[in-house]
Amino acid sequence: MKHTDLKRYPGFRLITWVCLTVLYAPMLVLAVYSFNSVRSITHWSGFTFDWYLKVFQNPSIQKATLNSLTIASTAAFTATLVALLAALALVMGKPFRGRTATLTFINFPIMVPEIIVGIASLLFFIAINFELGMQSILIAHTVFCIPFAFLPIYSRVKSIERYYSEAAQDLYASQLACFRLVIFPMILPGIVSGFLLAFIVSLDDFIITNMVAGPGSTTLPLTIYSMVRVGFTPEINALSTLLLLVSIILVSLVYLINRRSTPKT
Amino acid sequence: MDKSLPKTSALLAPAITIILVFLAIPILTLMTYSFLQPATYGGIEWIFSLDAYVQLFFEEDFLTEEWVFNSDYLVIILTSIMLALIATLCCLILGLPTAYFIATRPPSTRMLWLMAVIVPYCVNLLIRTISMLFIIRDQGPINSFLIWTGLIDAPLQIAYTNFAVTLGLFYSYLPFMILPIYVAVERFNFSLLTAANDLYASKWASWQYVLLPNLKPGIIAGCLLVFIPSLGAFIAPDLLGGGKQLMIGNLIALQFQGSRNWPFGAALGMVLMAMIFIVLIVFSKRNSQEARS
Amino acid sequence: AGELKLYNWSDYMPQELIDKFSSSYDVTVIQDSYDSNETLLARLKSGVTGYDVAVPGDYMVAIMIEEGLLDKVQPHTLENFKHIKEELVDVYFDPGREYSIPYQFGTTSFMVDTNAYSGDIDTLAILFDTPDELKGKVNMFRDVNDVINAALRYKGFETCNSNRAELAEVNDLLLEAKSDWLSITSDGAREMVVSGDAAVSMIWNGMGLRGRLEKPSLQYAYPKEGMTAWADNLVVLKGAENRDNALLFMNFLLEPENAAALTNFAGYTAGVNNTAPFLMDELKNAPELNPPADAPTAEFVPPCSPDVVALYDRIWTNLLK
Amino acid sequence: MQAENTAISIEKVVKNFGAFTALKQVSLQIQNGEFFTLLGPSGCGKTTLLRLIAGFESTSQGKIFLFGDEIENLPANKRPINTVFQHYALFPHMDIRDNIKFGMRMLKFSKQDMDHRADEMLELVQLSHFSQRKPHELSGGQQQRVALARALAPRPKVLLLDEPLSALDLKLRQSMRAELKQIQQETGITFVFVTHDQEEALAMSDRIAVMSAGEVQQVGTPKAIYDQPANSFVADFIGETNLLDATVEQVNQEAMTCCLDNQVRIQCPNSVASDQSQQIKLSIRPERLSFSAPDKALMTGHICQKTYMGTDTQFVVDVGQGLLVKVRAQNNLVSTDELHQGHQVGINIDAAFARVLVN
């Protein structure tokens, strides 16, 4: 074509591929070597599932998985609930002074570096004599999950024009009926993606958990970390690959939910 | 008549309370600790002291026991800033074209490309760092491959260097750069490019005079999203730096573990927070100024 | 029945032994790990509670007793107490064993890959004045005392030294040597040398032994300037919720067969007698466990005074930053 | 104060938003069964008034009566009034049928009733075969019809429509006008219709209230509003007009003589109490001006602009003293072809339709 597309810039496709390679190559290599039949990280000597079996048989990994799932689901649930209420209040409630400040405050946990959140929480728990363990992790996770749950819910609630609730009321719906039959179904996708996002974030957290964990409350990332410290094994590769898979599945889920529910206008 | 939903304040209360009690107060605690004195094996003595902050700049000389200027911590802070800046720059250089490229795909395939960028963003930071460590080690695939090809005969030392840390930061936060720029490009009104072209601008003139200025908010957001977490990074320097390349995040952690100097750790934390807030405030000021004009 | 929460060095306890204890006494064992005595102390001092037993080294037992962190459980009442080697009963850090029982003991030195370096390895110069072949290939321990003590010995100074002039020299030495080092980690040391990432690494003798079994070109050094001896001990922490299980566990580990299982896994010398029949062959004549005649005697380093600790901390922080 | 037949009576209603007054003492009577239109430029308060009637906002002052009852304290979901929203506000997660049934569900109609009525409504708007679709699967015009059906289904006493046609394109808008008007006539429900399009208002309404800046300027039938605008705002806003400055020379009960700036005298109906020598404005529609031979004409001038518009041609004629008048001639009458820019022409005025305005 003589008239090239104005949007196109040469070389950008190449750079994109470079980026994607950089992003994926390490994880891919890691995943591939999790099937390596020998303990070497260098040489490929055959395919095996042994390391995955080992992962599933390792009691400390089992315990950590259980811990991680418990914490992630509880924290994500609490955070989602709390975030939902806040989002509803901020969008549908009467405007008030300090609304922007409130919004900033709810997003505050993302703005503070994790290392500081971790240490501050640790000192706080120690100061109030709160025993470190599952509960302390749960609390810390809930805090930093709130903004992650909040953002998708808030943007969803905000995208719902005022006229929908007015239309419902106009058609004789009480406030409760309006919420139940109109608002809630419309923001449900936001709630689900908020929950899943919070779940992933909690499941993946290392730094903060590392600070506020107590005996017996080791989570998967902590287990992986302590295993890596001792030395790389295909078992770590296998475990990482599994966690990778879980993340990918959850993200795809969020994506699918969002796509299916966004009305094409 | 009040036509709004249940009391706004009641709905906001849980979120605000949780963040207030379990984050704001802890950070205030941390701040308080920075003004106290350390106890021998960790913990604090309730004596007011500015030593922790003094220690940032001065140290007691081994021989004379006098306080003399010490640039070491400043150097760590500056090194952290440098590493974070370099990582940000690398992310920008690769991320900008990538974001642009993805956002200009036809809608049918655009989402797939975007997903490709989002997935790593949601994968455990720890695992990503580990996989990076895995491939850059002396015995890792990169070195093995290079040796196999005969390009080099001894492994390149990549792991456990500042380079590795930067690489790790770049790798960890690249999606943070791509996403906001992607959003900006997607919002960009491409008829402006046509208009520029119509008004005699060549491709690169359009890029310079029309695209870049309009993508600026996205670029700034991306840079902040990479720079800020990079500055406070802990995992990348810890694993990829081999415990030898400290960034301010590790220095802080160290004060609560090996070195057991809580007030100093708290003071470092305050410095980190201050730096981040300054950056945020500067940019949000500029942004709102631009939005207003 | 019940639980036992164990806080132990990483890679120091075979899963099989835990399983054996669990099934024999129906106790759920939870184990977390740390990488140095200092980390253990820091975590406990920072208020992490809930662990029942820990495994501090010799001098750390003394510090922990002083800090009031240990439960005086009087282990000599245990049935298997009799198996403890005589010389390990009346130790300076716990005379008469009122708080602790021996776990394993050994030495701290370093290991060199003889494929990478063929010169004399029995000198601390390998670490502090690294020969060119090994530059950038050295891993050091992430442990204040091990590193500073080695440096003091290399300089020919006393350990637990509060002489500021000498410490200033040590400080300079370390900072200079650091540029030749690759990394600073303890629990990954074996992996570093076995994988070849490092050609030299500070290492404990048992860990070194296990490394050599994987990679025969590795050799454990007996530096002429001297080396550190250490003895780890099982202690019960104050406020332990599962004190009874902790005592059961102590008794369990004093059983020669079980102590031997520890040795077979970790490679250090057991603190109890009569383990020989249960030991693997590889351990019998291992150079790591049987120093040559001309080797220097390894030295136990007692806890230093708080001002020395403070100075060490400063050197350590200087080094890491 | 309300006649027997009044559906909605708005009495001295004021609505403030903070310091800003969106409605200033608005009073209106809307008859039962009529097609009543609120017409006015953007921001004049049409939507605000509608929202007050629907109950989404409450009045700052004044009262609103629905069939004689004050409804101030009746919340929106208790008022027998439904609304067709500008952007339809169809519930995106429900299919068309469920959308239509929503109001009846809330009113607890019996299942049978509800189904029957839904079918009826679907038929009315000719969407029976789309009942299973989701709103986003319909075109703009179809969505508009669903919104109408949904609002009509619970048999409201009054239907409010807020610019329901503004999102549609020209051709569709024209055909929907006819449809809407027909449905209103069939159902006999009172429609309160909001628009800023004067053509729409003229073509559809029984009566129109012209609003501007929070005030009602005039209420009347389309013809009354077009032919007898109450003030120059209305005259200018509805259709095109010549607004000419003039001075009153003679006044009697029925007629008055006014003198234009170019000294031409026009005798026209007396519509306002005004004194001699008073400065007034004359509003004369371009189609009330006609060309004639200069000697038989009221005034003469030369054509300075000619715009062909298909049905008719619009001329701008300079009649001296800088006075420009618009003349509109249907293309079937005068041979508009023969008149060109620059030509001298005579102009006559159908003075019976000249309107005297004082503001």
Added chain:
Amino acid sequence: MQAENTAISIEKVVKNFGAFTALKQVSLQIQNGEFFTLLGPSGCGKTTLLRLIAGFESTSQGKIFLFGDEIENLPANKRPINTVFQHYALFPHMDIRDNIKFGMRMLKFSKQDMDHRADEMLELVQLSHFSQRKPHELSGGQQQRVALARALAPRPKVLLLDEPLSALDLKLRQSMRAELKQIQQETGITFVFVTHDQEEALAMSDRIAVMSAGEVQQVGTPKAIYDQPANSFVADFIGETNLLDATVEQVNQEAMTCCLDNQVRIQCPNSVASDQSQQIKLSIRPERLSFSAPDKALMTGHICQKTYMGTDTQFVVDVGQGLLVKVRAQNNLVSTDELHQGHQVGINIDAAFARVLVN
């Protein structure tokens, strides 16, 4: 093939988008200095044609000449043609002045020249005091004027305008029409104007090309297109019309007699070669029908719909055999007030303006 005075000559241009053909063999000559309009419904290819001229797309077949030179290989940024975009496409990060200067900067005008010309343009569009503002601080009409100034500043030979008025509201649109037309006359630049609004096209253009489905249906002056539509698409699309089925009864050189379905015979000009008994369509504009006493009328019927439209009133009259005709009467003529739904009326036809169409 191109006359001396041709600015743009489009020769058998085809444009395919994949399998879809957006333009099918379009040929057009646009004269230098004229106001040329492309008119057609949405999707007919107007924008596509404009983009081909501007150089944003390349032709699939055919050639485009600019003042005699083929410009196929000239990229858009080298063509002396500027565009006013539908949504203006003003650069949001630059102030008005910089927007206007952009094209000149790219052409490397001298600084002095640039400043001088920018001032000139700002004056032309009467925005001198807004030069420091950013585009979003201006109203729609002002933005539109900036877009115009920006496109005019580098002195293009041809200006393309893609529905520049469609985003404006009615009143503003009407006033901008006059302004645009005036600027075109002042500058003498060839304007190629795209719209789907027939009123706009009729009011502004020197010549109009009516397009439909990628083809040019007719090119001509507004009057020619309105009065002598080439086919029923054009007749229907431009203004309102009665399209009546008829059979040819007699034909000669100048005239023909056609018989409508209700047996009424109409004698009208012969505009197409057609045979006796051929089925044709007669297009008669509503304003060419008039009411008269039933006994003096060509046909009679009863009024079945009456729509008041201000300037005029439109009636739909049933003239038997299910034949409905629209009659438009200006409100100054017949007393349209006295005619009501149901009345019997007589109708005459200004047959000279009936148009025979074969497709």
